[in-house]
Amino acid sequence: MTDQHSDKDEKKGLSRRQFLKNTGMVAGGVVGGSLLGGLLTNEYQKKQEAQIKEEAAKGAALQEARMFFSRKEDFDILGAATERLFPQDDIGPGAIELGVPYFIDKQLASYWGTNAKEYMRDPFRQNSEEHDYQHKDSQKDKTGPNTDSQTPVPTPRYQSRLTRAEIFIAGLRKMEQVSRDKFKKKFVDASPDQQDQVLKMFENGKVEMQGVDSVTFFNLLLKTTIEGVYSDPLYGGNKNMQGWKMKEYPGPRASFADVIEAEDFVKMDLQSLKDYQKFA
Amino acid sequence: MAKRLKPVDVVVVGSSWAGGVVSAELSKAGYKVVCLERGPKRVLEDFTGVKDELRFTNRFELMQNLSHETITSRSNIDEVALPVRTREEMMAGTGAGAGSVHWAGATYRYWPYDFEIYSQTVKRYGKNKIPEGMMLQDWGVTYKEMEPYYERWEKTAGISGERDPLGERKSDYPNPPLKESPPIKLFKQAAKNLGYNPYQVPSANVSQRYENPDGEVINACMYCAFCTQYGCDFGAKSDSLVTVIPTAQKTGNFELRTESYVRRVLHKGGKATGVMYVDTKTGQEYEQPAKVIVLGAFTFTNNRLLLLSGIGQPYDPKTRQGVIGRNYNGQFNITFRGARGFFNDKKFNLYAGAGALGGTFNDLNADNFDHSNLDFIHGGAVELRQYGDGAIASNHVPAGTPAWGPEFKKKSIHYAHRNVVVWYTPAIMSWxxxxxxxxxxxxxDFGDPLLRVTYKYTDQDRAIAKFGVEKCAEIVKEMGADIVDKDDIPQEFDHIYQGGHYAGGVIMGSDPSTSALNNYLQMWDMENLFVVGASAFPHFGGHHPTATVGALAYRASEGIEKYLKKGGMLTEAKKSNIA
Incomplete structure (x- = not known):
């Protein structure tokens, strides 16, 4: 009987964590009795958790190589800029620790970075009208019934013949040039305040760029930074779900039917798409 | 060279609600139906286990690939239009089920006033109430005539809701309303305190397991929040893939051909003979002959196919003559304006929700309030919706907060679960x-011209939006918000097409000089061609459009069946009431 039971468990791939979950110990169950208490804190478990963490860290590190940016210098400027947009503080990690630069690198290497699903045919009008469109400050979360769910950054009309990936390269190199011209320093060596001044010049469209407006580059940079902080960890940002942890965002779930009427805030364990797909 | 296929009774373009309802009804009646869909085949399994905000909400996974085709847009009739190039600026569904798959699920009926808007406005306020240039006209059908079709569509879709205290409806909704979350309770109480009549938003996120009259089963909503811009992985959001398409398939009379891009409606001697389409996998052109052609695609496609095929007289704004392209309307960046409230001592579970979960009221909609001293006509619903916020989306901060940096980080995290938005969904008139x-x-891709939109706002648009913002701000304040931020009113259209609610261009009516279709959506100029969808709306009511699209599709199906039996025009043309 006992053997049968364990066979069955093994077939189902029932992990120890799953066992704990099923017995209600992880999912808010009250831990009672010395045996179970001991089970939770014993040496074996500590060792196992440390091992898992180490492996996870190694796995993530292997993915943290540049896929799109060939020059390290460009990538370092990107890192420094994203950290100013979403800095480390007493609430939690900033963009660099969250893996945002790697997230952006991967995005720019994807179909999105190469504008594969966008209309990229001539003629691209480069005139005053186009300039106005680029400067239109339309908050994305206020442009329709289904779009309260968009990242709240401005979305000027895209009328550049450059792809997003090309805009990033041009924008980061321009930031470097502005920093050197203005402060006689590399962007990465400039003080946080000086870095902010450079970013603001781009944000306000004060920098001349070729084939694209500096505000378009800035909006892309800001949008992708926020996305890198909060998207599912599968994309390389939101490392170890630390972005979600700060925000108390639980991750994808099969159901919130039990929570929807709750008067108080319900804080949950974090779950990523990887966890969700195990059961889907 | 196009390969000629075996003729069928009916060919339908588009597989969303419009094309789907027509496909189901006619194949049930025993006719051979082929439905052509430009996008890929999709099944429920495509939506299982992919709750990924970046992929669907920010990268628009379910939307049209614009590298093949988009629209161009401009404000004035003498400007050069620019293409709408990116999916951040354009949201149009594609693939089996199309727009019905990614929709939120709010399902309101339009008001009796909408269908007779010209007559009723003149009757109550006189002709001078209508400004010069506003193309106000009756729809050629009354609410009373539309009611049975609304009821049929609501039963097919399993709509969950409760009666609007101000509304007129004969039957109850087929399912009870969705659950009330704390923000919705707070909204309703505040609305009551201010003398309004709130109720639960009617929803196609279905509140309990439901079997529709065709025997299709829709599951119960889980409030998982992955709803708008996603396909539902539980089959709990009503769309054409869980309702009318399988109903059509069961008859054995129906074939859905995906990756089939229709380029022309073929016609000869004033009658449609079929459609020409391209299999986008192989590039092979096909000619599909049929007795009746139904355009049941999105507003943009319905308009463009008629213009490309040389059917009907194109509208010319300079002479105001012609009908195809006329009365283009919809909900743009001036709609869905309202007020956002931030709370210091309240924290909501905003990560949970559903597409159409919300509270609403209609005291400020249609002609439910006196417009004698107002500088606009019509109105809109006031709504609080709890879609369920993703982590990327929930970055709302009080006005004056920087868009990035330490203060942004602090406040965006602090307020992530402490804010609500109440908005107005005003009606949009045609000009x-x-x-x-x-x-x-x-x-x-094929060298055919893109559709060009010419659209700008008027004083009516700005006045109605401003009115709505003020009312929404009063409600948010009454809800107890510590900070109330009112939305700005944009002066001009920003040419961003994110809402998905675009209408008109091939409108219904009773006078062929001012409408393309009769009230069965049959073309005045071509009796065996029916154009189904929001493209038939002469103006946009103060509500989300889908229930009216569904109801009109049932009415059109009835008309098509009549036509297949008897032939000829189904209604008589007459000089209609028009501004």
């Missing part, structure tokens, strides 16, 4: 200068 035609410069 002589707002229309669609073919672009002279930009082309699609």
């Amino acid at each position: 002589w200068h707002n229309y669609v035609d073919l672009d002279p410069t930009y082309k699609d």
Whole structure:
């Protein structure tokens, strides 16, 4: 009987964590009795958790190589800029620790970075009208019934013949040039305040760029930074779900039917798409 | 060379609600139906286990690939239009089920006032209430005539809701309303305190397991929040893939052909003979002959196919003559304006929700309030919706907060679960200068011209939006918000097409000089061609459009069946009431 039971468990791939979950110990169950208490804190478990963490860290590190940016210098400027947009503080990690630069690198290497699903045919009008469109400050979360769910950054009309990936390269190199011209320093060596001044010049469209407006580059940079902080960890940002942890965002779930009427805030364990797909 | 296929009774373009309802009804009646869909095949399994905010909400996974085709857009009739190039600026569904798959699920009926808007406005306020250039006209059908079709569509879709205290409806909704979350309770109480009549938003996120009259089963909503811009992985959001498409398939009379891009409606001697389409996998052109052709695609496609095929007289804004492209309307960046409230001592579970979960009221909609001293006509619903916020989306901060840096980080995290938005969904009138035609410069993959939109706002639009913002702010304040931020009113259209609610261009009516279709959506100029969808709306009511699209599709199906039996025009043309 006992053997049968364990066979069955093994077939189902029932992990120890799953066992704990099923017995209600992880999912808010009250831990009672010395045996179970001991089970939770014993040496074996500590060792196992440390091992898992180490492996996870190694796995993530292997993915943290540049896929799109060939020059390290460009990538370092990107890192420094994203950290100013979403800095480390007493609430939690900033963009660099969250893996945002790697997230952006991967995005720019994807179909999105190469504008594969966008209309990229001539003629691209480069005139005053186009300039106005680029400067239109339309908050994305206020442009329709289904779009309260968009990242709240401005979305000027895209009328550049450059792809997003090309805009990033041009924008980061321009930031470097502005920093050197203005402060006689590399962007990465400039003080946080000086870095902010450079970013603001781009944000306000004060920098001349070729084939694209500096505000378009800035909006892309800001949008992708926020996305890198909060998207599912599968994309390389939101490392170890630390972005979600700060925000108390639980991750994808099969159901919130039990929570929807709750008067108080319900804080949950974090779950990523990887966890969700195990059961889907 | 196009390969000629075996003729069928009916060919339908588009597989969303419009094309789907027509496909189901006619194949049930025993006719051979082929439905052509430009996008890929999709099944429920495509939506299982992919709750990924970046992929669907920010990268628009379910939307049209614009590298093949888009639209161009401009404000004034003498400007050069620019292409809408990116999916951040354009949201149009594609693939089996199309727009019905990614929709939120709010399902309101339009008001009796909407269908007779010209007559009723003149009757109550006199002709002078209608400004010059507003193309106000009756729809050629009354609410009373539309009610049975609304009821049929609501039963097919399993709509969950409760009666609007101000509304007129014969039967109850087929399912009870969705659950009330704390923000909705707070909204309703505040609305009551201010003398309004709130109720639960009618929803196609179905509140309990439901079997529709065709025997299709829709599951119960889980409030998982992955709803709008996603396909539902539980089959709990009503769309054409869980309702009318399988109903059509069961008859054995129906074939859905995906990756089939229709380029022309073929016609000869004033009658449609079929459609020409391309299999986008192979590039092979096909001619599909049929007795009846139904355009049941999105507003843009319905308009463009007629213009490309040379059917009907194109509208010319300079002479105000012609019908195809006329009365283009919809909900743009001036709609869905309201007020956002931030709370210091309240924290909501905003990560949970559903597409159409919300509270609403209609005291400020249609002609439910006196417009004698107001500088606009019509109105809109006031709504609080709890879609369920993703982590990327929930970055709302009080006005004056920087868009990035330490203060942004702190406040965006602090307020992530402590804010609500109440908005107004105003009606949009049609104007002589707002229309669609073919672009002279930009082309699609096949060298065909893109559709060009010409659209700008008027004083009516700005006045109605401002009115709504003020009312929404009063409600948010009454809800107890510590900070109340009112939305700005945009002066001009920003040419961003994110809402998905675009209408008109091929409108219904009773006078062939001012409408393209009769009230069965049959073309005045071509009796065996029916154009189904929001493209038939002469103006946009103060509500989300889908229930009216569904109801009109049932009415059109009835008309098509009548036509297949008897032939001829189904209604008589007459001089209609028009501004």
